[in-house]
Amino acid sequence: MEQSEVQLLADKLDKLIERCEKLERDNALLREAQDDWNRERAQLMQKNDLAKNKIEAMIGRLRALEHH
Template sequence: MEVVKLQQLNEKMERLIARCRQLESDNAAMKVQQDAFHKERMQLMQKNDMARSKIEAMIGRLKSLEQSS
């Protein structure tokens, strides 16, 4: 009876270890994905800032043209 309980406990431990390894692997993959999303977000923010600057410059030129007329 004790041997059976020890075997069952051993099997549970093996499953827990396997699950823990899987979670560690998943966590590492999510960290890589998070880093990629963060990098992409920073690039999009830079593009947005450049677009905003260009639009503001265009508006300024249009206003100066309007005042010149």
């Protein structure tokens, strides 16, 4: 192999390494964002269940008042 071919391969390898490092950083950021969305989703589901339980309790009390 000539020196220029070796240098060309070295340059390509450097670019490939840079791309892999960028993809790793991007992947880490996406995983953090996904974790945030999952936490928010869990909180919203919990709030939804709480609201549902309160509404069901109110409906039960209203029905009890109708029968008196």
